[in-house]
Amino acid sequence: MNVLLIGSGGREHALAWAISKSPELTKLYCALGNAGIEACAECVALDVSDHPAVVQFCHDRSIGLVVVGPELPLVAGLGDDLREAGILTFGPGKQAAQLEGSKSFTKELCAEFGIPTAAYERFDVLEPALDYVLKQPLPIVVKADGLAAGKGVTVAETLEQAEVALRDCFDGAFGSAGASVVIEEFLQGEEASFFALSDGRSIIPMTGAQDHKRAYNGDEGPNTGGMGAYSPAPVLTSAMEARVMNEIILPTVAGLQARGIPYQGVLYAGLMIGENGPKLIEYNTRFGDPECQVLMMRLKSDLLPVLLAVADGSLGRFELHWHSDVAMTVVMAAKGYPGAYEKGSEIRGLKGADAMDGVAVFHAGTKADGDRILANGGRVLNVTARGRTVLEARDRAYNAIQKIDWPEGFCRSDIGWRAIEQEDRNDGSA
Numbered sequence: 001m002n003v004l005l006i007g008s009g010g011r012e013h014a015l016a017w018a019i020s021k022s023p024e025l026t027k028l029y030c031a032l033g034n035a036g037i038e039a040c041a042e043c044v045a046l047d048v049s050d051h052p053a054v055v056q057f058c059h060d061r062s063i064g065l066v067v068v069g070p071e072l073p074l075v076a077g078l079g080d081d082l083r084e085a086g087i088l089t090f091g092p093g094k095q096a097a098q099l100e101g102s103k104s105f106t107k108e109l110c111a112e113f114g115i116p117t118a119a120y121e122r123f124d125v126l127e128p129a130l131d132y133v134l135k136q137p138l139p140i141v142v143k144a145d146g147l148a149a150g151k152g153v154t155v156a157e158t159l160e161q162a163e164v165a166l167r168d169c170f171d172g173a174f175g176s177a178g179a180s181v182v183i184e185e186f187l188q189g190e191e192a193s194f195f196a197l198s199d200g201r202s203i204i205p206m207t208g209a210q211d212h213k214r215a216y217n218g219d220e221g222p223n224t225g226g227m228g229a230y231s232p233a234p235v236l237t238s239a240m241e242a243r244v245m246n247e248i249i250l251p252t253v254a255g256l257q258a259r260g261i262p263y264q265g266v267l268y269a270g271l272m273i274g275e276n277g278p279k280l281i282e283y284n285t286r287f288g289d290p291e292c293q294v295l296m297m298r299l300k301s302d303l304l305p306v307l308l309a310v311a312d313g314s315l316g317r318f319e320l321h322w323h324s325d326v327a328m329t330v331v332m333a334a335k336g337y338p339g340a341y342e343k344g345s346e347i348r349g350l351k352g353a354d355a356m357d358g359v360a361v362f363h364a365g366t367k368a369d370g371d372r373i374l375a376n377g378g379r380v381l382n383v384t385a386r387g388r389t390v391l392e393a394r395d396r397a398y399n400a401i402q403k404i405d406w407p408e409g410f411c412r413s414d415i416g417w418r419a420i421e422q423e424d425r426n427d428g429s430a
């Protein structure tokens, strides 16, 4: 089967890497791809916002399955247009993608179907929002309703911060995404992510992961798209995963179905695990980046037939198998990220790092220049490793980083600290 993968980041490199191992694959195309993805797919310069052009490409190349990586094409309805043209697609349609594209859509669904989440109110104008905040305990969370490239959320410790966040939203700092604002209760606990697949009828659990969103060691500094991740997440015990499925994932998909909206793709639940169990922070309607990289390292099953089953509605007969190992990924970013950074610096030593036992170096933002690999983004590499323990996975990942010669890049040196502390405690009590 020929497959078209949409996207160009580390998540898509990990997906391409897993898909390209499948005996079912004839040829993999990727739009737009990057220098790493070129090793396992033919990268094509296709404008993915031009849906008729994508449909035409699929017809011309006999594409049997399209896998959509990022959220923007989903929210723009690429999934609907492909399915309408008879092309099997992994990724929800526009309406279902509102789970990620509109925070108030998700909050209303949670309220209607009894899904545990933070208490909230939605506002379309500033004054009542300011009045509301005055009456709430701090910290309080202010969120632009729409997609804001990960920048629309403020956890305000003070009233002043909350006010600035509200004014930013209504003054257009996030464009139309901030025209509506959700103000919600601050949840206590430990954050984790859980992934499940749905073909519109059947739902199967994948596994969990945890990521580090802050740029610097000690989980300090500005928020980023994620500086590293590991899977499994120690806080998601099998009992907790069962609760997440029963209390959050299943009622969400059932709630969508009740509204006549099928969900075909991966459901990524951002969770707070607190004293009273799991609560939903947010949904994404795609794989996490860099969480996908650790999921793909741990996945034992052939990925392609599973993606296809999501797209053709035959997921019910599937059970996924995972390596019991821990996988960890460390993000190497261009110095300055998530602020201003330079592009175009050369990265050396990638082959040596990638060849190490249990290691895969996924490219997040690179481009090839002849034989040279150049940095071409903020998050540039995801150095990913498997090990029997968190410590072993971490040591492998950081040993691989030692082989990479890229003075213009940086990474955190403490990815997985929480899981390592947990492992130490478990060893101590064993």
Ligand code: AMP
Binding pocket: 118, 141, 150, 151, 152, 153, 155, 184, 185, 186, 187, 188, 191, 213, 270, 281, 282
């Ligand atoms: P998001 O951009 O929606 O992923 O949110 C960014 C981060 O804000 C999350 O990963 C959490 O750390 C934090 N956050 C969002 N909502 C809440 C909440 N209700 N309580 C506590 N932290 C939150």
Ligand code: GLY
Binding pocket: 211, 225, 226, 284, 287, 288, 289, 290, 291
């Ligand atoms: N790593 C966070 C995300 O993919 O949204």
